[in-house]
Amino acid sequence: MEKEFTAQFEALIEKYSELLVGENSEDTKEKIKTWALYSHIAKSMPALAKHWNGLYPEAKEEIMKISLEIKQLNEQHRNAKK
Structure with missing residues (x-):
């Protein structure tokens, strides 16, 4: 993939994470x-x-x-936003 697209998509994930859970750490974004x-x-x-769930119950x-x-x-x- 193009580096520019990758950076733009990462920005989308970062904002989504921030809006969804209030943080955008690397660990949180990966989850x-x-x-x-x-x-x-x-x-x-x-x-x-x-x-897949049947093959990998630990992963499930x-x-x-x-x-x-x-x-x-x-x-x-x-709740914190209220």
């Missing part, structure tokens, strides 16, 4: 990328997600932890 991609896969190809647990963490961070961020 949000993982969560967003997995969520998309699970919605668009549920059979694939189910198959990690995805669940990441999803819960993002949900909690989002709730905290929304």
Whole structure:
């Protein structure tokens, strides 16, 4: 990919992370990328997600932890804005 596009897309992820959970650290951005991609896969190809979950139950647990963490961070961020 072009460096300019990569930088522009990273800026999008950074802003999305900031708006979603109130922070944009590298760790948080990586978790949000993982969560967003997995969520998309699970919605668009549920059979694939189910198959992957069966093959890698430990990874499924990690995805669940990441999803819960993002949900909690989002709730905290929304409550802090009130």
